Amino acid sequence: MRLILASSSVYRRQLLERLCLPFEVLAPDVDESPFPNEHPKQLALRLATAKAQAIAAMHPDAIVIGSDQVATLGSQSLGKPGNHPQAVAQLKQLQGQTVVFHTALCVAQNTQFQTVNVETICRFRALSDEEIENYLAFEQPYDTAGSAKAESLGISLMQSMQSNDPTAIIGLPLIELARLLRERGVNPLLTPIALRTYD
Secondary structure, three states: OOEEEEOOOHHHHHHHHOOOOOOEEEOOOOOOOOOOOOOHHHHHHHHHHHHHHHHHHHOOOOEEEEEEEEEEEOOEEEOOOOOHHHHHHHHHHHOOOEEEEEEEEEEEEOOEEEEEEEEEEEEEOOOOHHHHHHHHHHHOOOOOHHHOOOOOHHHHHEEEEEOOOOOHHHOOOHHHHHHHHHHOOOOHHHOHHHHOOOO
């Protein structure tokens, strides 16, 4: 079965590679602007679905994976900082606070689709100015909501993290994705690549 990741994110591509399935990558043309008063969870689900459906419409023979993530502090959505000064301000705002990351997933085939949202609850610890500056100089997480890459050094910014799917925080919930793929007859543990042995 042809598998397509509807994303321009290198992080999602790297995550999907963990399932050892052959796949293609196509970037969807989707306006990611939120609707007025749209809840962050609904925004993430809508965008994940829009991405998957945009590619599925052009490739009805394929299983298409779309995903989107929205970080929230209370009712406030957190965007990508984009540069160093905004990342400093964002981390200072988040220290000692609890941030919820909504990572939405959509698996589409032709006109049929399934969606799921996985929440990751992150408690940022108190941070010194020196810690913030050193972290940003090393990681430069300016393309990451919340200014923290939890898959690498950003984990040291956290006091705690809770989720049912540990890869959701990076951008693609692989436990849920593997479940949805199995429901469509694609089992990562029963594919030629996964069963390949090495000397």
